[in-house]
Amino acid sequence: MEVLKNILIKKLESSKIMLDIKHTLLNILCKTAILSIFLSFAIPAIAATDTIKNANWEKVPGTEPSQANIDANQYDEPAFLNTNGIIKKGGIVMYDIVNPDASYARLQTNCQTKNFRTIRVGQFISDSKVEYQNIVGEWGKASELYHILIVDFVCSL
Structure with missing residues (x-):
């Protein structure tokens, strides 16, 4: 029973880590998209x-x-x-x-x-x-x- 409990805890921890990684990546993607939009407005057309x-x-x-x-x-x-x-x-x-x-x-x-x-x-x-x-x-x-x-x-x- 203790072994099963440890396996479940490890799976939950790895799932939480994966969720944290997914959340961090989404946050980075959103910030990158916003930055690229602002840069497209700030960069003048090339003459x-x-x-x-x-x-x-x-x-x-x-x-x-x-x-x-x-x-x-x-x-x-x-x-x-x-x-x-x-x-x-x-x-x-x-x-x-x-x-x-x-x-x-x-x-x-x-x-x-x-x-x-x-x-x-x-x-x-x-x-x-x-x-x-x-x-x-x-x-x-x-x-x-x-x-x-x-x-x-x-x-x-």
């Missing part, structure tokens, strides 16, 4: 660079700050579009622009629907080199005068 070759930056008519409802006190330049870099694929036109604040963006426009979206944002690090991040902009109708002027201009080329 890439690109060289824009043979650019022909044309002023987008009407985008001067005084004409396109842009704060003329903040910006004094119009938007410029690289007409040499336009890529047409199906009904979609892809192109690079320089905004009045000198920021860089790559846009896609559907000239039939007049919908557009931004797929890159960044800034120039030299005359022909940009540092950018790819983004997944939502398709939307050009509603602000500034965007309407850009869409109309690129679709007229």
